[in-house]
Amino acid sequence: MKTQAGIGRRAGALITAAAAVGAVVALPVPAVALPGSTVAVALPEQAVAAEGSALPPYTFDGAAQRVQGAASSSDAVQLKTGQTYRDTLKKDGKVYYRVDLDKQNAYVSVVAVPKTGGKVEYGDGFKVSMQDSSGTECGYQQANFSSAEYTRPLAAYARRIVDAESSTCQRAGAYYVLVEREAKATSAADDWELEIRYTSEPVLKKAGPTELPEVWASGTPAPPGGGPQRRQGGSGVHDATSLTQGEWRSDIRPGQTLFYRVPLDWGQQLFATAELGSSAAGDEYIGHALVLSLENPALGHVDENTVSYDGKPATLALDPLRPVAHENRSSYDEATSGMRFAGWYYLSATLNPAMAKEYGDRTVPLTLRVSVRGSTKPGPGYDGDPGRFTVTADDKEAAENGASGAQAAERSDSMTVVAAAGIGSGTVLLLGLGAWTLVARRRAA
Structure with a gap:
């Protein structure tokens, strides 16, 4: 006959085993400082290349799938929504990919990354377009090098928009x-x-406004106060450093491109300026010394500007942009049309490689001043999950903490694993206790 003490020891063993299972499957979570937390854990900054060393390469999405674009649409590889892909494009190349669409808006973005230091001319670039099965063009965008004739990543997107008043590109x-x-x-x-991304956007439950307001706040607000805070930019879209309103300090080398991202909700406006700090190394004039570019959450190009440099502080500003609104897509102006949905907007800054010859191959102080104006408004009423076209509490937290896109994704994945592990270990524990209780009752009977 088993004693109650013996049964208790068995129950203790079951509980210990269940706890061990939980300990095995609970994976470590990257530390991120939470708002209001008493413990602030600094996130690792992007590496700054030392003087004379090779520039950090563009950071591609590590989960991107390698594909090969086809010479004919009949052989085009199919892209899946939400997936990132990688391919190469030859000089004067032309390649096709395929997407299968139903009743949803679709965007396929391409970030083209030329070899650092390669020669490009005015007008070099690429065009990305979407066509239906009859060859009718649904929507396209071009990205080209203009006066700033030096290599850097370029972004553009193709799109197909569901429109009840249109007869083209509407069939599934x-x-x-x-x-x-x-x-x-x-x-x-x-x-x-x-680097290729295919993203879908739900249609609206009911039609919203399509006309743009004639009056909107286009005046540049006062620069954010508080002084500059250190936040080094990333090396690609995937690891772009998150920013919120404020003054942010980085170091940039000649030929280098730094990436940042800012969450913008419906009704909000973005104002961004970039300043190159002064130099004690000379006063030679460099035209188009810095390029600042803006892309939207689907990685469509919105706007860019450049500034020259002569050793003194030099500042450029993006043109004032309309508040984020669904009806902006009705505009033929690319900068207005690009502000068509909420989500992460991407800033990239590239320093002219000619700076190395005149000022030395060393870092130059770069200060970004970001202002976000306007109260958050309700969304347009999507008929489905908005996906990346929204701003979540986690996005706002990442912007406050400076987490890169890659770090935020890793934290989200780790939290999902921990949650699943917690459910799993809890289930094991409950099953163990249930089995022990059943055995104890039978023996007592």
């Missing part, structure tokens, strides 16, 4: 994404690396 079925590279004969023949 196969659509084709065409990426075409344009290059002068004297430009470098290097292949360009491509």
